Amino acid sequence: MASSQDKIxxxxxxxxxxxxxxxxxxxxxxxxxxxxxxxxxxxxxxxxTAFALAAACFAWDYKFGFDSTKHLTAAxxxxxxxxxxxxxxWVCYVERGTVYVGTAPSAAGGETVRISTATKKNxxxxxxxxxxxxxxxxxxxxxxxxxxxxxEWFDGAGRFVAxxxxxxxxxxxxVIGRADPKRAxxxxxxxxxxxxxxxEMLNVLAQANVSVVGSAAEEATGSExxxxxxxxxxxKA
Amino acid sequence: MLSSLQNPRQVAAQLMNFGLILSTAxxxxxxxxxxxxxxxxxxxxxxxxxxxxxxxxxxLMLWNRxxxxxxxxxxxxxxxxxxxxxxxxxxVVRKFGAGPDAKLLTKGDNNAADxxxxxxxxxxxxxxxxxxxxxxxxxxxxxxxxxMLSEHPWLKTVMLGIMGLVVVLQRE
Numbered sequence: 254m255a256s257s258q259d260k261i262x263x264x265x266x267x268x269x270x271x272x273x274x275x276x277x278x279x280x281x282x283x284x285x286x287x288x289x290x291x292x293x294x295x296x297x298x299x300x301x302t303a304f305a306l307a308a309a310c311f312a313w314d315y316k317f318g319f320d321s322t323k324h325l326t327a328a329x330x331x332x333x334x335x336x337x338x339x340x341x342x343w344v345c346y347v348e349r350g351t352v353y354v355g356t357a358p359s360a361a362g363g364e365t366v367r368i369s370t371a372t373k374k375n376x377x378x379x380x381x382x383x384x385x386x387x388x389x390x391x392x393x394x395x396x397x398x399x400x401x402x403x404x405e406w407f408d409g410a411g412r413f414v415a416x417x418x419x420x421x422x423x424x425x426x427x428v429i430g431r432a433d434p435k436r437a438x439x440x441x442x443x444x445x446x447x448x449x450x451x452x453e454m455l456n457v458l459a460q461a462n463v464s465v466v467g468s469a470a471e472e473a474t475g476s477e478x479x480x481x482x483x484x485x486x487x488x489k490a
Numbered sequence: 491m492l493s494s495l496q497n498p499r500q501v502a503a504q505l506m507n508f509g510l511i512l513s514t515a516x517x518x519x520x521x522x523x524x525x526x527x528x529x530x531x532x533x534x535x536x537x538x539x540x541x542x543x544x545x546x547x548x549x550l551m552l553w554n555r556x557x558x559x560x561x562x563x564x565x566x567x568x569x570x571x572x573x574x575x576x577x578x579x580x581x582v583v584r585k586f587g588a589g590p591d592a593k594l595l596t597k598g599d600n601n602a603a604d605x606x607x608x609x610x611x612x613x614x615x616x617x618x619x620x621x622x623x624x625x626x627x628x629x630x631x632x633x634x635x636x637x638m639l640s641e642h643p644w645l646k647t648v649m650l651g652i653m654g655l656v657v658v659l660q661r662e
Contacts, residue, residue, distance in 0.1 A: 296503070297499070320529070333513075334521075337514065
């Protein structure tokens with residue numbers, strides 16, 4: 254769970270994904286979502302049962318020798334294979350890269366969101382799939398798919414910047430937007446924003462000696478941070 | 491890295507992955523044991539007594555089921571002697587009787603005399619149940635690592651050190 258002070262290597266895709274994955278429960282739980290750990294708990298139960306079985310097998314083999322425990326060992330091997338197979342199936346077909354399952358506070362509608370994330374090898378794009386299930390109902394009401402570049406919420410030094418990341422989620426998923434109207438509004442504003450740089454404006458900016466780097470989202474938070482820093486310095490001086 | 495300790499489920503999952511690697515390796519070994527019906531289905535040749543067939547460090551695959559025929563003269567078998575921990579790889583040279591009570595005599599191809607000297611005190615033949623398995627396949631030289639490690643214990647320290655270093659460097 255990397256907090257925003259931790260720096261990661263921006264070339265390490267696993268680091269980018271893990272830090273972003275960890276930020277999702279942080280954000281949603283802070284909005285009052287109730288996280289459900291059922292998927293993880295089942296996986297842990299399967300894995301640890303298999304491990305306990307292997308440990309028991311080791312113990313009786315060590316204590317009573319091979320020949321007297323042959324049939325027990327055969328059963329244990331079969332059961333272990335079964336458990337491990339189940340675990341693989343669970344991870345591949347049930348979890349499917351799910352990083353968060355949680356229910357929104359009733360003020361925001363009380364729907365359940367299930368968020369799974371994925372990356373493709375050597376492509377720094379974060380693919381987020383959000384399945385929203387209605388209150389009480391089992392069927393999936395809506396599925397939102399978002400693919401964004403990691404550069405939108407990591408700065409050049411590898412620091413995680415929470416605001417654009419949260420705006421990405423709030424802006425694209427209705428339930429999260431309702432739970433966090435402030436970020437959703439900001440996301441909408443930015444969605445209108447990116448086209449704002451006309452050639453004339455760029456000229457003006459160039460003359461004003463301001464560098465325009467990165468996407469609109471980065472620019473927005475970047476300037477905020479810069480202002481805060483300047484203010485801090487002034488206060489110190 | 492340390493900050494991930496805040497989430498107990500994440501820690502549990504990481505521990506589990508590590509544990510499953512170990513337990514899966516162990517259960518694969520046990521599965522092979524069950525399949526071949528041998529307590530130790532793969533052994534390393536420790537002596538030169540079977541040269542030129544097997545050299546020190548060869549890895550042998552064993553099979554301990556008599557599906558089609560019983561263990562016969564000419565087969566290379568691995569056997570345990572009561573009171574000695576080290577399994578011995580030698581060839582069956584004589585057989586008296588049949589079935590589980592058959593008396594077997596073994597000899598190393600490279601040895602001048604048969605194995606009566608190597609057997610336990612008062613024992614001058616092997617029974618079928620003393621045999622851990624018959625050799626059905628081998629891989630030359632692969633097992634030399636284990637010989638090196640058991641004969642030069644300081645190599646274990648070196649290897650552990652290198653592994654530790656790799657783990658530390660990969661974390662960064």
